[in-house]
Amino acid sequence: MTVPISASPVPAPVSPLKVTPASPLFLREDEIRRGIELLYFGYTSMIRGADAILEAQGLGRAHHRALYFIARRPGLSVGELIGLLGITKQSLGRVLTDLTGRELVEQRVGVADRRQRLLSLTPSGAALEARLFTELERSMARAYGEAGQQAVTGFWAVLMGLVPPDGRAQVEALQG
Amino acid sequence: MTVPISASPVPAPVSPLKVTPASPLFLREDEIRRGIELLYFGYTSMIRGADAILEAQGLGRAHHRALYFIARRPGLSVGELIGLLGITKQSLGRVLTDLTGRELVEQRVGVADRRQRLLSLTPSGAALEARLFTELERSMARAYGEAGQQAVTGFWAVLMGLVPPDGRAQVEALQG
DNA sequence: GAAATTGGGACAGTCATGTTGACTTATCTG
DNA sequence: CAGATAAGTCAACATGACTGTCCCAATTTC
Numbered sequence: 001m002t003v004p005i006s007a008s009p010v011p012a013p014v015s016p017l018k019v020t021p022a023s024p025l026f027l028r029e030d031e032i033r034r035g036i037e038l039l040y041f042g043y044t045s046m047i048r049g050a051d052a053i054l055e056a057q058g059l060g061r062a063h064h065r066a067l068y069f070i071a072r073r074p075g076l077s078v079g080e081l082i083g084l085l086g087i088t089k090q091s092l093g094r095v096l097t098d099l100t101g102r103e104l105v106e107q108r109v110g111v112a113d114r115r116q117r118l119l120s121l122t123p124s125g126a127a128l129e130a131r132l133f134t135e136l137e138r139s140m141a142r143a144y145g146e147a148g149q150q151a152v153t154g155f156w157a158v159l160m161g162l163v164p165p166d167g168r169a170q171v172e173a174l175q176g
Numbered sequence: 177m178t179v180p181i182s183a184s185p186v187p188a189p190v191s192p193l194k195v196t197p198a199s200p201l202f203l204r205e206d207e208i209r210r211g212i213e214l215l216y217f218g219y220t221s222m223i224r225g226a227d228a229i230l231e232a233q234g235l236g237r238a239h240h241r242a243l244y245f246i247a248r249r250p251g252l253s254v255g256e257l258i259g260l261l262g263i264t265k266q267s268l269g270r271v272l273t274d275l276t277g278r279e280l281v282e283q284r285v286g287v288a289d290r291r292q293r294l295l296s297l298t299p300s301g302a303a304l305e306a307r308l309f310t311e312l313e314r315s316m317a318r319a320y321g322e323a324g325q326q327a328v329t330g331f332w333a334v335l336m337g338l339v340p341p342d343g344r345a346q347v348e349a350l351q352g
Numbered sequence: 353g354a355a356a357t358t359g360g361g362a363c364a365g366t367c368a369t370g371t372t373g374a375c376t377t378a379t380c381t382g
Numbered sequence: 383c384a385g386a387t388a389a390g391t392c393a394a395c396a397t398g399a400c401t402g403t404c405c406c407a408a409t410t411t412c
Contacts, residue, residue: 042335115388143337154330159218161319
């Protein structure tokens with residue numbers, strides 16, 4: 001990455017006014033640690049907003065995650081939800097028993113495959129998920145607004161880069 | 177959303193070539209959900225890399241977080257660590273008992289205030305933390321490299337925006 | 353100097369959420 | 383029909399958070 005300058009004796013830096021330029025190779029330990037720490041604090045800050053609502057309902061974050069993905073992809077099967085959450089059938093089972101018992105989630109038999117149980121939110125489940133989403137949205141919308149449109153694109157790009165290549169299709173499929 | 181057409185017969189859109197322009201106000205629900213989901217999957221993908229090392233040591237993620245912050249700010253007090261982790265004294269107590277019992281962390285009496293116990297890593301603790309950090313670094317460095325320098329700046333900006341204003345000083349103080 | 357506050361440790365109990373393993377039922381597919 | 387798959391269930395267990403209480407030593411305050 002050396003720029004050959006033959007004629008001029010002292011090669012002047014290209015941008016002398018930038019005091020702390022980011023390393024071109026992104027390899028400095030401090031930059032890695034900054035990312036790790038911001039990811040930790042940013043993530044926990046965002047989800048903390050919904051905790052009060054959940055606690056008032058006697059639910060936990062595991063219930064929230066299930067509600068979120070069922071809202072996002074209504075009609076998904078139990079197996080698909082297990083894959084998204086990355087937990088075992090037994091762990092999800094307890095959460096799903098809670099949610100169906102409270103009539104926040106309902107199941108119906110799959111059409112193509114009658115072994116499947118397709119999940120969707122009841123009206124009250126959708127109302128609760130909307131309240132929870134509003135909390136996350138408040139936090140995320142403020143961050144987007146403060147950082148600006150270009151920053152948001154970078155935010156998405158780095159986060160997608162953190163996901164192992166074989167998992168990216170799943171994330172993309174969830175969206176769009 | 178009807179467009180009144182009075183004088184000019186067909187008002188041409190301003191940017192007819194942009195197929196899916198990002199909303200200027202960053203308020204479209206899909207953009208919020210994309211951020212929520214990428215943050216969730218990106219965060220879990222990054223930390224998952226260290227789990228195998230931890231499990232081999234019989235330690236958990238709580239131990240990792242404590243090791244990380246002690247490595248980052250050697251000599252910090254128990255109270256400061258509690259503040260960073262956002263957990264109670266009792267919860268941290270068990271983790272710290274484990275780590276000191278395994279001689280990964282050591283405590284010494286505070287100099288200015290002798291009630292304090294200042295935490296630091298032993299050589300073997302530093303070695304373990306370095307191995308764990310290498311795992312996180314591998315993931316983060318790849319994401320930085322794929323996304324590019326400008327994206328990293330945006331990544332940082334959005335994440336800092338997620339942190340409530342009264343908590344940002346603490347995050348900044350951890351760095352630099 | 354006495355009293356109140358603070359930093360830290362310890363004990364006991366509880367809850368939420370994850371795990372493994374084994375078994376059952378219904379259904380689909382070769 | 384035989385085997386594989388989707389889902390549910392029971393039991394046991396591990397982790398990591400919580401609350402509440404009590405204690406000690408050191409510091410700060412009056």
